[in-house]
Amino acid sequence: MTQLALILGVVVAHAYFPRTSAAPSWPRSAIKTAPLLLFSLSAFLGDAGPYLVAGLFLSALGDFGLSRDGDAPFLYGLAAFALAHLLYILHFLNLSGVPFYDAFVSAPIPALILVALMVSTELWLATHTGHLQWPVRIYVVIIGCMGLAALAVPFGWTVIGAALFIISDVILAINLFRMSDTHHHRIRAGYAIWAFYISGQVLILIGGLQT
Template sequence: MVQFNIGVGGGMAAAILAALAYLPVTHRDKTLWHSALKTVPVAVCAMIAMTQSAPGLLVAGLALSALGDWALSRPFERAFMAGLVSFALAHLCYLGLFSGLVETWRILPALLLIGFALSSELWLAPFTGDLRGPVRIYVGLICAMAVAALSLPDLYRMASVGALLFMASDLILALQMFRMSAGTKRARWAGYALWTLYILGQMAILFAFVALKPAA
């Protein structure tokens, strides 16, 4: 049995409001204001995790994600690579966190995700140009993280859901970046979808570790 920890409610509400404020401007020019607004929601989640004495790997994963949000919102090639590295490290943190809690590994999700990773060689890798190597590594990391998340005990099922939402947002981001023309209506709607899935995913992972506690 679990009970809700109301101590994180205010912080989550602030993060949700910031995420909603950013949603309509996901397609706008990458100004400093735009970057700051994008960074706030997950940065607040990292602060919640830290103040609630959450596992260090969760705090680090959220903080690295916030750093990645800032970097990916800047209009520079080096900033993009910094963002890619930040999110790769965040997935490593989540992978370490989830793996340490797994009691029994689930084989079917692992096989399905391995198949998904291999399939990206057909629909994604040929379109990534010089980024093919980093993208391959990133795909492998997020699939490994999802395998660990789907093997979590039932108490952390919300983190499993969050990991899948996070993965779905990355899938849409990959399609938006490498398979869609910038500035199109389809790319704009993809931006709305990936931001929504990403925020819900991060918050679900946070919720699993700080808002749900074993009942006394």
């Protein structure tokens, strides 16, 4: 059942690709939300740990929020993902057994690159987010700490998954705040966001199931 839930989640995730740039609708929201619910079920059935189970479930809630239109659902989705990342931090710390800042010793170059990326958002992102500036800033710090916590874990699927998740969020930020609705790369960006995001979540799940 553990593997079946994971496979079903991947199958449903593929069904969402044609809808990545579609207008908000309840069927679109349902298809976007289902994969992470199934991944959370897989983690629960596979005894992958409460932090990972809850983090995947909150990611599903975040997907639902971001699938809707307007600032309120966006903030709801952003908050759900922020909480998911906090749970992933706890999950990764449990896997590594060391503080997240140990990444500066075990993987100094990736850690410094990640910090540089976080700082750079003040230049290319924060000034373009309007009244959402502070929620976005807080989210950037949280996901950055999640990345550092993942880098403290021995290299494997978990680390790769966290990296893909961060890449998807960078593309999402560009798509939401720097691209116009008619930008010629907007459809490709939607595909890339979903591909990196789902791949990252699947690898984080697989890493948790293997421990």
